[in-house]
Amino acid sequence: MDKNLNIIGKSKPKLDGKERVSGRAVYGHDIELPNMLHARILRSQYPCARIKSIDCTKALGLEGVKCILTAQDVDVNRIGYKRDHPVLKKDANCQRDEIAAVAATSKEIAAKALNLIHVEYEEIEGIFDPFEAMKEESRQINLHGKGKDLYGNKNIAESFHYSHGELEKQTKRSKVIVSRRYELPRVTHCCMATSNITADYSTMDGRLTLYASTQVPFLYQRDMAHALKMDPSLIRIIQPVIGGGFGSKLDMYPFEPICALLSIKTGKPVQLLYGREEEFLASPTRQTMIIDLTSGADADGKFTFREVRITMDNGAYTSWGATTPFVMMQTYSSLYQVAACDFQAKAIYTNNPFAGSFRGYGNPQATFSIERNNDLLADELGLGKDEIRLINANYPGEITGQGLHFKTCGAKPALTKVIEASNFIRKNREKHKGRYLKGVGLASMLHVGGGAKIYRSDGCGTRLKLDHYGYLDIITGSSEIGQGSETVLAMIASQELGIPMKHIKVVNTDTDVKPWDVGVHASRTSFVAGNSLLGAIRLMKQKLDRKAAQLMECEAGEFLYENGLIKRDKKEIRIDKVAREMHFGSPNELCIVEYFYEPESSFQDKQFMGDVSGNYAFASQAVEVEVDTFTGNVKVRDVYVSQDVGRVLNPMGLQGQIEGGVATGIGYALTEEMIYEKGYLMNPSFHEYKLLTAVDMPDIHFYPIETLDEAGPYGSKGAGEAPLIPTAAAIANAVSNALGIEFLTLPLSPEKVLKAWSEKKQNELANSQSI
Amino acid sequence: MDENLIPISFTINGEKVSKRILPSLILIDLIRDQLQLKGTKPGCLEGECGACTVLVNGSAVNSCLYMAVNIDGKEILTIEGLSSIEQPLHPIQEKMLEHGAVQCGFCTCGIVLTTKAFGEECKKEGKIPTRKEVKKSLEGHLCRCTGYVKIIDAAEDYLTHPSV
Numbered sequence: 001m002d003k004n005l006n007i008i009g010k011s012k013p014k015l016d017g018k019e020r021v022s023g024r025a026v027y028g029h030d031i032e033l034p035n036m037l038h039a040r041i042l043r044s045q046y047p048c049a050r051i052k053s054i055d056c057t058k059a060l061g062l063e064g065v066k067c068i069l070t071a072q073d074v075d076v077n078r079i080g081y082k083r084d085h086p087v088l089k090k091d092a093n094c095q096r097d098e099i100a101a102v103a104a105t106s107k108e109i110a111a112k113a114l115n116l117i118h119v120e121y122e123e124i125e126g127i128f129d130p131f132e133a134m135k136e137e138s139r140q141i142n143l144h145g146k147g148k149d150l151y152g153n154k155n156i157a158e159s160f161h162y163s164h165g166e167l168e169k170q171t172k173r174s175k176v177i178v179s180r181r182y183e184l185p186r187v188t189h190c191c192m193a194t195s196n197i198t199a200d201y202s203t204m205d206g207r208l209t210l211y212a213s214t215q216v217p218f219l220y221q222r223d224m225a226h227a228l229k230m231d232p233s234l235i236r237i238i239q240p241v242i243g244g245g246f247g248s249k250l251d252m253y254p255f256e257p258i259c260a261l262l263s264i265k266t267g268k269p270v271q272l273l274y275g276r277e278e279e280f281l282a283s284p285t286r287q288t289m290i291i292d293l294t295s296g297a298d299a300d301g302k303f304t305f306r307e308v309r310i311t312m313d314n315g316a317y318t319s320w321g322a323t324t325p326f327v328m329m330q331t332y333s334s335l336y337q338v339a340a341c342d343f344q345a346k347a348i349y350t351n352n353p354f355a356g357s358f359r360g361y362g363n364p365q366a367t368f369s370i371e372r373n374n375d376l377l378a379d380e381l382g383l384g385k386d387e388i389r390l391i392n393a394n395y396p397g398e399i400t401g402q403g404l405h406f407k408t409c410g411a412k413p414a415l416t417k418v419i420e421a422s423n424f425i426r427k428n429r430e431k432h433k434g435r436y437l438k439g440v441g442l443a444s445m446l447h448v449g450g451g452a453k454i455y456r457s458d459g460c461g462t463r464l465k466l467d468h469y470g471y472l473d474i475i476t477g478s479s480e481i482g483q484g485s486e487t488v489l490a491m492i493a494s495q496e497l498g499i500p501m502k503h504i505k506v507v508n509t510d511t512d513v514k515p516w517d518v519g520v521h522a523s524r525t526s527f528v529a530g531n532s533l534l535g536a537i538r539l540m541k542q543k544l545d546r547k548a549a550q551l552m553e554c555e556a557g558e559f560l561y562e563n564g565l566i567k568r569d570k571k572e573i574r575i576d577k578v579a580r581e582m583h584f585g586s587p588n589e590l591c592i593v594e595y596f597y598e599p600e601s602s603f604q605d606k607q608f609m610g611d612v613s614g615n616y617a618f619a620s621q622a623v624e625v626e627v628d629t630f631t632g633n634v635k636v637r638d639v640y641v642s643q644d645v646g647r648v649l650n651p652m653g654l655q656g657q658i659e660g661g662v663a664t665g666i667g668y669a670l671t672e673e674m675i676y677e678k679g680y681l682m683n684p685s686f687h688e689y690k691l692l693t694a695v696d697m698p699d700i701h702f703y704p705i706e707t708l709d710e711a712g713p714y715g716s717k718g719a720g721e722a723p724l725i726p727t728a729a730a731i732a733n734a735v736s737n738a739l740g741i742e743f744l745t746l747p748l749s750p751e752k753v754l755k756a757w758s759e760k761k762q763n764e765l766a767n768s769q770s771i
Numbered sequence: 772m773d774e775n776l777i778p779i780s781f782t783i784n785g786e787k788v789s790k791r792i793l794p795s796l797i798l799i800d801l802i803r804d805q806l807q808l809k810g811t812k813p814g815c816l817e818g819e820c821g822a823c824t825v826l827v828n829g830s831a832v833n834s835c836l837y838m839a840v841n842i843d844g845k846e847i848l849t850i851e852g853l854s855s856i857e858q859p860l861h862p863i864q865e866k867m868l869e870h871g872a873v874q875c876g877f878c879t880c881g882i883v884l885t886t887k888a889f890g891e892e893c894k895k896e897g898k899i900p901t902r903k904e905v906k907k908s909l910e911g912h913l914c915r916c917t918g919y920v921k922i923i924d925a926a927e928d929y930l931t932h933p934s935v
Contacts, residue, residue: 013868020876021864023810023850027877030809190915192814192822192877243812243877244915276815482875482916652871656917660874663918686819686913694909694919 007495008714011652015487015506016241016480025241028196028213033269036198037066039262040110041255041272042100042117043282044092047679048126048351051091051119054100059116064109067266068117070100074261079227079252082157084144085317085354087227087254087261092121093141093316094351095679096282098254103262103270126351126679127155130290130313133348141349142316151346157314158322158347162329162608164401165340170305174296176380178373183745184365185673186288186313189358190691193243194274195283197256199263208235208260213242215249215481216519217511219455220256227257228264239509245481246664247357248284250521251319255282280684284356285674287321288313289345289365295373301383301391305340306332306370314347314354321355322347324362326454327447329608331366334400335446336374336392341401351679357521359661363447363725364668368746371443371729375736385428385442385733386419394446394618396707403609404616410644410705411618415444417642417703422622428737438637439738440624443729449646449709449717450614451599452522459598460528461515462536464493466544466591468583470564470576472499475507477517478529483720484653485525489533491650492713496537498561499575515594523718526649527614530713532597539593547578547585600711614711619643619722621662623730627738632754634735636666636696639727642703646717658702658723665727667692670747779843783808784852792839799823799834801842802849810850810880814913821912824881825849831888833911850880853887863887863929870925874916882912886926893930900930 019025056068071088079085089097100117104110127133127141133155140154147156171177198211208230214220217237225232242249259272274282290311296304314322325345333341378388394400394411419425419442427440451458463475472493480486486506494501508514517529541561548566549556552573565572579591604610622640627633639662648654671690675682683689708715732743741756776791783806792801802811802825811834814822818836825834826848853861863883866872873879889908893900900908905927906919914922 011871013871014873017868017873017876018860018864020873021867021879021883022854022860023808023880025876026809027812029813190913192820192875192913192915193812194814242875244875246915273813276817276820484874652921656871656874656921659918659920660916661918664915685817686815687817691913691915692919693911693913694906694923697906697919697923700918700920 005495005714007491008649009651012487012491012501012650014484015490020241027193027243028198028211028240029193029273031198031211031240031271033198033200036269036271037103037105037262037266038107038110039101039103039259039270039272040114041098041258042114044095044097044099045119046092046121046123047095048124049092049121050124051099052122053120055118056100058118059102059113062109062113062116064105065102065113066105067103067262068100069258069261069265075229076227076257076261077229078144079223079254079257080318082318084142085254087257094353095681096353098258101258101262103266128350128352128679130311130348130350133350141351145349155349156346157318157349160325160329160345161343162333163342164333165305167305167307167340167342170340171296173298174304175299176377177294177296178376178380179294180373180744182291182293182369182372184289184291184368185746186285186676187668187672188280188283188285188674189244189246189248191244191246191248194276194279195255196273197259198269198271199260200269201260201263201267203267206234208264209238210235210260211238211240212256213240213249215245215479215521217479218516219519220252221511223252224257224260228260237511239479242481245520246359247361247521250357250519251284276686277684280689281681284319284321285353286358287324287355287362287365291365291369293369293373295370295377297377297381301381301388303336303338303392306338307342308332310345312345312347313352314349315352316349317354318347319354320357328362328366330402330404331363331370331446333402334404335367335370335444336389336394337398338401352676359664360721360725363445363721364665364728367443367445367725368729368732371726372732375733384425386424389415389442389444403611405611406616408615408707408709409618410707411444413705414618414620414642414644417705418442418620418622418640421701421703422624422638422640424622427624435628435630437627437629437738438624439627439734439736440622441730441733441737442620442622443726443733444618444620445722445725447617447722447725448522448613449527449617450711451524451528451601453599453601453603453612455518457598458518458528458601459596460517460532461594461596462532463515463594464536464540464592466540466579468576468580470499470574470579471503471505472497473505473507474533475514476529476533477515478525479508479520481520483525483657484650485529487653488526488649489529492530492533493537496534496561497575498563498565500564515596523617523720523722526716527712527718528597528599530716532595534713535597536593536595539595540591543582543591543593544575544578547582548573551578551581615646615709615717617644617717617719617722619726621726621730623727623734625731625734625738627735627753629757632750632757634670634748634753636698636731638699638701640701641723642705643719643722644705644707644717645719646709646712647706647715648704649714649716654704654719655702657720659700661721661723662700662727663692663697665724666731668746669728669731671749673747777840779840781842781845781847783847784849794840796839797835798825798837798839798842801839802834808849808851812877812880814877819913820878821881821885822878824884826884826888829888829891831885848884850884853883866925866929870921870928872917872921872925878912878914882909882922885909885912886929890930902927905930
């Protein structure tokens with residue numbers, strides 16, 4: 001795009017920022033409706049138990065209790081994409097299982113009522129290890145699972161197999177081969193606003209309004225309708241301001257239809273808010289997994305093959321965590337050039353909690369394993385860790401083994417940039433002595449940048465309304481979850497139509513109003529909603545051009561849109577006047593248009609081959625750490641990030657995504673872990689599940705790479721997930737560089753680091769004494 | 772009238788209020804549920820995240836850990852009290868927007884109030900805080916969106932320009 005951009009590429013503050021910074025923004029927790037009841041959920045006392053009886057008599061006798069539901073009381077369908085998840089449970093299969101739900105006139109009464117429900121359990125020994133679950137003699141954990149028929153094992157919930165190239169041949173021609181088993185922990189989103197929903201059912205017309213913090217309102221509407229056996233069109237989803245998403249709100253969970261059912265049964269609005277402990281216990285997690293990865297390289301350092309077997313703990317029910325292999329197989333098949341790849345992943349039912357989607361969608365795990373192995377390959381070949389990556393870097397025009405087509409590719413420029421900026425080559429060779437040891441690590445990533453054709457449509461609709469006074473409503477299918485997509489959309493409209501930002505409103509929270517969109521995921525919103533908006537703007541300009549030509553009595557054709565004016569040569573007219581003349585002149589029409597954009601990406605075939613995204617994002621990070629060998633504490637000092645974003649749309653918004661992603665990546669690497677013992681969560685609070693705070697933040701140096709990919713709006717690519725994907729891998733590489741110790745698990749907690757360091761010192765001592 | 776109720780009088784956002792409350796009432800519930808000031812956010816209700824921060828006699832406290840009976844005779848400032856008809860946004864809020872420190876915004880109001888209290892403390896001591904001190908002042912707040920950098924930038928910008 002050659003034209004001068006005066007809005008795109010310049011930092012703009014958040015469109016609705018004033019509401020958020022002043023406490024005026026209405027989040028789900030802030031909604032209060034007349035006669036609203038408050039709901040609470042009774043969860044299982046045991047991770048695995050048969051429920052012999054539930055007695056609600058006492059609870060129902062409590063003044064203020066309006067309704068109690070158990071599995072016996074409701075006629076609903078099972079939920080989840082595998083339909084293996086009952087909304088209310090007849091038996092307990094994990095600690096978060098919903099046994100009963102109460103609606104009462106106050107939060108206090110609802111809480112009190114929970115204590116009065118008497119449940120008689122017969123505890124059963126749970127199965128918490130996926131390998132144990134796969135044994136022939138183990139019992140079937142989820143009775144709705146189809147594993148026996150589909151995958152030959154009753155406890156397999158989901159299975160993927162992908163391959164390209166000639167594995168055997170590539171194995172033979174490898175000079176070095178590295179095999180490792182990596183175990184990645186269970187971590188969770190920690191949205192600052194806990195899960196919430198307010199359901200309002202009208203017995204008058206049978207319509208259900210849900211104030212729901214979802215990232216995927218249209219899929220949610222369909223899923224809710226399925227669960228409740230209702231007509232989807234009777235369900236209206238209104239998204240309040242969302243206090244953090246990060247993938248956690250990509251699926252519908254039992255508490256949501258439960259709250260709707262309580263509203264349907266009572267005919268009153270019902271609100272259900274999680275406390276923080278419940279949020280830890282009962283909201284989705286990142287998919288935990290055990291990765292067996294074998295990687296090879298030839299004498300020149302070219303990667304020959306990757307063979308990977310992944311075992312995922314699916315938990316008791318199936319949510320999106322089980323589908324993370326869709327993303328992971330792209331990374332194994334196509335991050336760096338790889339001649340052959342054989343990928344198998346299985347999700348195994350256990351009595352643990354289920355995993356959902358989480359920013360990065362499996363990619364941090366996959367990238368961690370690949371980039372750890374890459375360092376080991378480099379060591380064995382005597383190559384620099386920078387060299388081996390540059391030799392194998394992806395390149396523009398590459399069509400990978402899986403069929404991903406990198407029409408533009410900033411992989412090599414991003415790598416080169418962080419290697420230089422971090423002084424990687426020198427620092428990686430430096431040896432330190434004393435208490436504090438420094439190290440530097442490198443990692444890259446590949447992710448979809450132009451949506452992902454996973455669902456039947458990856459599209460987004462836009463309706464544009466220019467009013468009589470020159471103000472523009474962008475009614476978009478896409479959703480704002482704090483990431484700043486509204487601001488980018490307003491910037492695009494301002495850029496193209498010459499309407500000032502303050503005259504633009506974004507309407508995006510109501511399924512009764514907005515056109516269809518698949519939702520916020522896969523770093524797709526700016527790309528898909530941006531392209532959809534540009535399509536609508538083209539249509540609107542055709543209308544305006546036609547009318548402007550008529551009004552200014554000049555030739556038809558294109559005009560310039562600037563400062564609220566439509567102009568050509570010396571003639572100009574105010575845009576609001578054109579809109580008014582359109583309405584009141586002849587032929588009478590409104591300045592409203594609608595456009596639907598569907599990316600040109602293709603579906604994968606049955607062998608998972610296909611070019612699923614409009615474009616692809618690449619990034620590299622170099623991280624410098626300092627390890628305190630007395631305490632085991634790892635301090636991240638500097639993070640150098642270079643990312644192919646296609647084009648920078650809103651520099652400040654982009655930088656915020658980068659810094660936020662890196663921070664979550666550091667937490668994944670160093671401090672965060674949900675500790676489960678026999679199905680019980682041991683640390684359901686911020687006291688014991690440690691998030692980073694302001695004092696922990698390193699300096700983050702960001703270098704965007706602009707490859708101007710023609711598929712994206714102004715050449716841009718999706719950017720939201722990428723910054724956290726390589727961070728943990730780069731940190732682990734840096735800590736290995738500092739200590740000369742290999743770590744196969746995350747997080748690199750002080751205890752783990754100190755233990756490994758002490759063992760190393762003891763071994764060195766023993767070796768020196770034996771000599 | 773319930774005789775367990777205890778009378779308290781306090782000032783909130785400049786307005787005098789008298790109430791009879793249960794001794795077990797927590798300040799955040801008084802603010803959000805009874806006074807309908809929803810800008811004070813319930814992030815964890817265990818004193819870890821800082822989203823519910825309000826100022827009591829100018830000091831930042833977690834309103835989820837503060838018993839409402841203890842505000843008797845005191846002055847409370849919530850985020851709503853920072854806005855007036857004449858000046859809808861406080862300079863700290865302007866800085867937060869200018870620096871891009873707001874994403875989902877659930878943590879923001881608490882951070883704004885902590886920064887205000889810290890600014891006044893610095894003013895009293897006649898010092899301009901270092902970046903390290905600014906970071907330290909924000910330690911009681913959790914944010915999952917921003918990675919803190921822009922929040923630190925915004926707070927530092929405000930705190931090192933004490934004329935505003």
